Amino acid sequence: MSEATTPTHDSLDTPLARAAALPLPAADALAGRFPLTPNPHAATSAERDRALRDLHFGSAFTDHMAHARWTRGAGWGDYGVVPFGDLSLSPGAAVLHYGQEVFEGIKAYRHEDGSVWTFRPRYNAARLAASARRLALPELDQEDFVASLVDLVRADAAWVPSGEGESLYLRPFAFASEAFLGVHPAGVVDYYVIASPAGAYFTHGLEPISIWVTTEYHRAGRGGTGAAKTGGNYASSLLPQSLAADQGCDQVCFLDDVTQRNLEELGGMNIMVVDADGTVRTPRLTGTILEGSTRSAIIRLLTDAGRTVVEETISLKGLLEGIGSGRVTEVFACGTAAVVVPLGRLKGEGFDVGIDGNEVTHQIHDHLTGIQYGRREDPHHWMYRLA
């Protein structure tokens, strides 16, 4: 047993979790903050139906996008939902040189009665604000963030698919658009939300993925930007991700940069370990791990169900021993895009092990998606009606 097995439920009481629990005005009260300029070249219903019949992730976009601009002195303004289209940006825009950018990922789900809902939008609003602080970008008001989702989804409601596991993926992002090569926090910042209809991540049930554990690269370092959702973290994970692919693996898993021994997360998903005794463990938030909304919700649901959930330091060595001895029965990754993904194989320098179990992984997947699609009770009022 490691030294850090004290049960804690820190993730139920972080600033993000507390912000997510604050009440929000109903969507009707927020609607209209981003007034609509309709797209004169919107897709015809035949074109849209064709796009919705052949869903991939992140390649098709809806007719509109939400936008706001911040300027030093004047603050946020220019709110609107405008036709989706190419941006016009100076080649001197700071984001192109220094990567001053933050983003979010959140989905809109169509329920059986046709209504459209999203999951804990305040969580993402608070996280975008926290990421913005770390990247020296201005914070958008959290209700304005939610209003941007409401107005965009209402404009493009016909783009929310209704098939099993399908959703409209929403991508809010903000970046330094000021044309200035000096290194300073930008004086002009643009915020957008674009939307992309997304198919079910898995078409034949939950398919286990294989993981390459890199000891060569790290995702984040102490005091760095690991806890912020910023494009740079993804840029730095692309090379290790392609080395993982060279090893025949689907995804890369990173270890901490100090001891180089402890599990942190995948490039874009948190990880959880299920023990034979039913305990679920996940790496604690150390400042280098992105605090996932899915992670937080899963900890809550498992705790509600009477399971012990432990946030602790999980060493790679301990995990491999646990898998070998049978103490560890399942490992899964979680995030908004894929929800829950079983990890079926862990490979790295000197090891290559399989993991067979997936019972708890399936349970948690079905429970969470059941809430998101309105098929299960939502005791924590996580769902927010957009349209």
Ligand SMILES: *Cc1c(COP(=O)(O)O)cnc(C)c1O
């Ligand atoms: C977005 C993200 C996650 C998952 O967060 P969710 O809020 O659950 O979607 C996990 N890790 C990283 C690095 C991320 O960028």
